[in-house]
Amino acid sequence: MLYFAITSNSFRKSSIDELNKISQFKILDEFLNSMVIESEERDFVGKLIQSSPIFIYNMASLQDGVAKITEENYLEILYQKLHQALPKEGSLKIECVDLNCKTSYSAKEIEIFMGERLEAEGRAIDLKSPDYLAYVIMINDHCYSGVSDFRKLWKKFIEPERHYHTNAKYPISRSELKLIQAFDEFEVRQGTIAIDLGAAPGGWSNCLLRHKYKVIAIDNGLLEYEKFKNNGTRVKIPESLPIKHYDIETNDIIHIKSNARDVSYLGDAVKVDLILDDMNMEPEASVSILLNLLGNLNPGAGLILTVKCINRKAELHIRKTEKALSGKFKIISIRCLPANRQELTLYASYLGGGKPAFSQK
Numbered sequence: 001m002l003y004f005a006i007t008s009n010s011f012r013k014s015s016i017d018e019l020n021k022i023s024q025f026k027i028l029d030e031f032l033n034s035m036v037i038e039s040e041e042r043d044f045v046g047k048l049i050q051s052s053p054i055f056i057y058n059m060a061s062l063q064d065g066v067a068k069i070t071e072e073n074y075l076e077i078l079y080q081k082l083h084q085a086l087p088k089e090g091s092l093k094i095e096c097v098d099l100n101c102k103t104s105y106s107a108k109e110i111e112i113f114m115g116e117r118l119e120a121e122g123r124a125i126d127l128k129s130p131d132y133l134a135y136v137i138m139i140n141d142h143c144y145s146g147v148s149d150f151r152k153l154w155k156k157f158i159e160p161e162r163h164y165h166t167n168a169k170y171p172i173s174r175s176e177l178k179l180i181q182a183f184d185e186f187e188v189r190q191g192t193i194a195i196d197l198g199a200a201p202g203g204w205s206n207c208l209l210r211h212k213y214k215v216i217a218i219d220n221g222l223l224e225y226e227k228f229k230n231n232g233t234r235v236k237i238p239e240s241l242p243i244k245h246y247d248i249e250t251n252d253i254i255h256i257k258s259n260a261r262d263v264s265y266l267g268d269a270v271k272v273d274l275i276l277d278d279m280n281m282e283p284e285a286s287v288s289i290l291l292n293l294l295g296n297l298n299p300g301a302g303l304i305l306t307v308k309c310i311n312r313k314a315e316l317h318i319r320k321t322e323k324a325l326s327g328k329f330k331i332i333s334i335r336c337l338p339a340n341r342q343e344l345t346l347y348a349s350y351l352g353g354g355k356p357a358f359s360q361k
């Protein structure tokens with residue numbers, strides 16, 4: 001059986017170990033964080049998902065056989081292969097992924113070529129919620145194809161780069177993409193106020209605003225006040241703590257311009273449903289700072305933490321982070337998201353007593 005896997009750029013060995021825990025496999029093709037593997041295991045994807053992977057971001061099965069781009073009629077071969085694999089009925093979306101492939105066609109051109117031919121045969125194309133996703137992976141000098149039931153796919157796309165590639169979505173910082181992906185990945189509980197530790201220049205705060213949160217941003221650095229203002233966001237930089245009810249009611253972002261180490265309590269007015277921490281420091285140090293703010297968390301509050309790994313020993317950093325959070329937070333998931341470089345993203349919920357004061361998404 002053939003599979004396409006998106007692994008982690010920074011933690012290749014950990015990604016391979018994670019796959020090896022499911023079954024033995026052989027790498028047939030590889031480019032950066034993407035690989036085509038071959039294995040005897042018939043349900044590699046299902047078993048991987050069940051194992052709550054950290055490093056493998058996405059995986060999908062491929063049809064047997066491969067078209068070599070040196071073959072003159074490889075596009076026709078690919079089309080015929082896809083055609084054979086498609087169920088007789090149901091709408092389709094086609095995704096073509098180009099990974100260092102030397103073909104003269106772009107991914108877009110191949111999508112159009114396949115789409116037009118299938119439409120000419122009476123197949124409906126539906127880009128939003130198709131019945132099937134048909135995909136072509138062009139990697140180095142090989143092309144693979146696959147078809148999956150859209151509803152059963154792990155992710156609703158094969159390759160994240162293009163899915164998330166739109167500057168309009170994250171105009172403040174590249175970091176913003178990490179939080180966009182975290183919201184897509186985790187069942188983040190909806191709430192009303194969030195704390196954003198290490199908030200500058202404001203990408204995460206910007207993403208929080210789109211999720212209808214009011215934000216207490218803490219960072220000595222500057223936020224992109226102009227960009228926020230242009231969007232009609234009300235930003236306040238208070239002279240001192242505690243924060244007052246009036247400040248929360250009349251503003252969208254309250255920027256505490258200070259080192260988070262010096263902020264142990266924001267005041268009784270602030271009870272938050274989500275605490276974010278993207279401070280650039282080792283996770284143990286980061287956690288020890290965020291624990292100072294437990295008094296401002298609502299029961300069950302969510303935590304999204306970037307686990308920065310100073311070396312490639314991700315497992316060691318995970319263990320240290322788990323230890324630092326233990327007894328205070330329940331870890332729900334740890335994932336290496338596509339936008340993570342040498343870091344992971346952790347989602348947890350506060351174990352502080354009582355019932356959550358907000359509903360689940």
Ligand SMILES: C[S@@+](CC[C@H](N)C(=O)[O-])C[C@H]1O[C@@H](n2cnc3c(N)ncnc32)[C@H](O)[C@@H]1O
Pocket residue numbers: 172173175176197198199200201202203204205218219220221258259260261278279280281
């Ligand atoms: C990776 S950047 C955060 C980017 C931000 N999440 C965004 O989307 O724009 C890390 C930030 O952590 C901040 N930082 C590091 N140590 C800090 C501390 N002790 N207190 C507050 N902020 C800190 C830095 O000033 C820097 O702005």
